[in-house]
Amino acid sequence: MNWDDETDTAAERIVGAAAEGDDQAVEAALRPKDLGEFIGQEKVRQQLDLVLRAARQRGATADHVLLSGAPGLGKTTLSMIIAAEMNAPIRITSGPAIQHAGDLAAILSSLQEGEILFLDEIHRMSRPAEEMLYMAMEDFRVDVIVGKGPGATAIPLDLPPFTLVGATTRAGLLPPPLRDRFGFTAHMEFYEPHELERVVTRSAGLLDVAVDPAGAAEIAGRSRGTPRIANRLLRRVRDYAQVKADGMITREIAAAALGVYEVDSRGLDRLDRAVLEALLKLFGGGPVGLSTLAVAVGEERETVEEVAEPFLVREGLLARTPRGRVATPAAWSHLGLVPPQAAGPGGAGSGGGKGQAGLFGM
Numbered sequence: 001m002n003w004d005d006e007t008d009t010a011a012e013r014i015v016g017a018a019a020e021g022d023d024q025a026v027e028a029a030l031r032p033k034d035l036g037e038f039i040g041q042e043k044v045r046q047q048l049d050l051v052l053r054a055a056r057q058r059g060a061t062a063d064h065v066l067l068s069g070a071p072g073l074g075k076t077t078l079s080m081i082i083a084a085e086m087n088a089p090i091r092i093t094s095g096p097a098i099q100h101a102g103d104l105a106a107i108l109s110s111l112q113e114g115e116i117l118f119l120d121e122i123h124r125m126s127r128p129a130e131e132m133l134y135m136a137m138e139d140f141r142v143d144v145i146v147g148k149g150p151g152a153t154a155i156p157l158d159l160p161p162f163t164l165v166g167a168t169t170r171a172g173l174l175p176p177p178l179r180d181r182f183g184f185t186a187h188m189e190f191y192e193p194h195e196l197e198r199v200v201t202r203s204a205g206l207l208d209v210a211v212d213p214a215g216a217a218e219i220a221g222r223s224r225g226t227p228r229i230a231n232r233l234l235r236r237v238r239d240y241a242q243v244k245a246d247g248m249i250t251r252e253i254a255a256a257a258l259g260v261y262e263v264d265s266r267g268l269d270r271l272d273r274a275v276l277e278a279l280l281k282l283f284g285g286g287p288v289g290l291s292t293l294a295v296a297v298g299e300e301r302e303t304v305e306e307v308a309e310p311f312l313v314r315e316g317l318l319a320r321t322p323r324g325r326v327a328t329p330a331a332w333s334h335l336g337l338v339p340p341q342a343a344g345p346g347g348a349g350s351g352g353g354k355g356q357a358g359l360f361g362m
């Protein structure tokens, strides 16, 4: 069974990356509209404010901006804020939507002066399109190729000055020549719980939901440092508060609601817990290979590696070591289990657990 296919699993819907249907509409409604409304990311906000303010004062188009960071941290939101702050129209497209250089040429040649071009998932653009973009970013010019084969000719076309806003979850995958052509790069960090608390409170206000500070804090603490998840959890808690209580979100209501959706006190979902439980209960805390761990939880390798592990690693619950996956002491205490004595690793299939204790010290 593949976790990705199980789209109607509550936990998947709650912590999954993409928003769909209704969720998308609500997500759009909750987007902050200007820099002042944008919560957290102090450094990025301050730097971006300077970049945009200076461009406005000069009456010029702002430099190209690259936004990088994990899903749901506010890249799309910031791109729209940039357009709003510059009082400029915005055109939205994405790397995978641009198959051929010609697709990009068509978009670029129809831009107005000062327009913001938002290129989401910029790391997934095709090579020829990427090369066309280099020239467009630097010289505001593209070569449009007319004809095929030996008779093909390149017709240079001037573009109006525009601002490219690129977004990527994988800045490391961008070729350096592309990365270097951005005048300003903003790396978005995960949010602090107190910032997410403000996100929850703000969204509750917009959705006309009553939440007390302890209720907001409870939701924030389970939101994995991610505003999108905070907003999603808030909506599920709102449902619960409406059906099971008087509508008011308190700490108790939030905890009970998120219990129903299998989002635990640290924000782990069902898959995260399954991985951790297998690691602890079946393999004595590891080290165990990724493939073995994936089979034990009935998932694909990639699902465990890309969906569950990044958060577990970030939370300091799991370590990836050259000898395999290892649970940290925090993992044992989070699941309320007692680690076996270092002398006797009781787990099956751990494949020679000598020196396990030493791994914890890394």
Ligand SMILES: Nc1ncnc2c1ncn2[C@@H]1O[C@H](COP(=O)(O)OP(=O)(O)OP(=O)(O)O)[C@@H](O)[C@H]1O
Pocket (backbone or CB within 6 Å): 017, 018, 026, 027, 028, 030, 031, 032, 037, 038, 039, 040, 041, 069, 070, 071, 072, 073, 074, 075, 076, 077, 078, 169, 199, 227, 228, 231
């Ligand atoms: N700083 C913030 N303050 C308040 N709300 C925020 C903030 N950042 C993001 N959000 C909310 O989180 C949701 C997701 O943000 P957004 O769509 O901008 O993320 P993203 O980085 O583009 O994600 P992806 O990589 O999946 O495209 C939005 O609905 C927005 O309302």
Ligand SMILES: [Mg+2]
Pocket (backbone or CB within 6 Å): 075, 076, 077, 120, 167
């Ligand atoms: Mg986005």
